[in-house]
Amino acid sequence: MEPEITGRAKVDGKAGRLAIDVELNHMDRPNAKFGGQYLTYVLWAVTPEGRAVNLGEVRPGDDGKDKLKVTTDLQAF
Numbered sequence: 001m002e003p004e005i006t007g008r009a010k011v012d013g014k015a016g017r018l019a020i021d022v023e024l025n026h027m028d029r030p031n032a033k034f035g036g037q038y039l040t041y042v043l044w045a046v047t048p049e050g051r052a053v054n055l056g057e058v059r060p061g062d063d064g065k066d067k068l069k070v071t072t073d074l075q076a077f
Contacts, residue, residue: 004028018075020045020055022068027060043068045077053077 007024022043030038041058055070 014071016075017071017073018077019071020069022058022070024058024060024066024068025064027058027064027066029060043070045072045074047074047077 005024005026007022009023010021012019012021027041030041039059041060043055043058045053045055047053053072053074055072056068058066058068060066
């Protein structure tokens with residue numbers, strides 16, 4: 001049995017911000033799994049203080065894969 005979702009994330013510190021490179025695999029389309037009103041997933045970072053920050057939308061392709069590159073001014077999450 002395949003895992004539901006697998007992936008990796010690379011986080012690099014760059015001049016007061018973080019660069020995040022994420023690769024995800026084995027993702028079902030959200031509308032197939034949760035219903036027609038759900039079109040994307042969202043990647044969140046949660047700070048040590050508990051604040052949630054939206055980093056971007058994740059849109060799996062027909063092959064169940066997606067890549068996302070984002071930067072944030074968060075220093076820790």
